[in-house]
Amino acid sequence: MNLFEIDIQSVFDMASQTILVNDTKRQAIVTTPPLKENEERFIHTLDIVHMGDLVTIDDDKYISLTESVTKRHSKYKAKIRHCNYVIKMPGEVIEDFKRDENGELILDRYGDPIPITIVGESVFIPCIIENKSFSIDGYQLLVADNTIIVIAQDNEVNRVKFTVNNTFSLMDYNWKVRNQDRTKKGLLILTCERV
Structure with missing residues (x-):
């Protein structure tokens, strides 16, 4: 390992903060470009951040709009933009039949299985x-x-x-x-x- 790589690691150890990239903890140095209409930031990481990765900083969600495939000054740099909405989508709908605790079908008075609709958890x-x-x-x-x-x-x-x-x-x-x-x-x- 060369001396510059050790120095960049030391810089990250001192100046970085913990963020989540696709719900995985990473260390990043977060910088803010000039103020615009939308909240945008740059993140500098030692591991690649792909376009479309979901980044969480202080409980706020961002989407990576750029992809760096090569390092710049021994680190990766990505532009992220704040997610201004969260869309609630209904969960998966499963049509099934009513069952007892043993998994056996429960029948109605005519001997037919009783249909039920199971709605899964909503997706945000x-x-x-x-x-x-x-x-x-x-x-x-x-x-x-x-x-x-x-x-x-x-x-x-x-x-x-x-x-x-x-x-x-x-x-x-x-x-x-x-x-x-x-x-x-x-x-x-x-x-x-x-x-």
């Missing part, structure tokens, strides 16, 4: 919501009236919950997913229309 999805335009590294996406852009982490749960034509409630309105863009690896960018 932190995301960025924009209603005019959204930009990632100069790529500008404009939207029409009664339309929003939802930026969430691209994962299996979110892909299923936000399939095209699914609806969700937000800001006292119902929204229908019209397009699911996954061209930015790690980000799920949705165009949604008010219905």
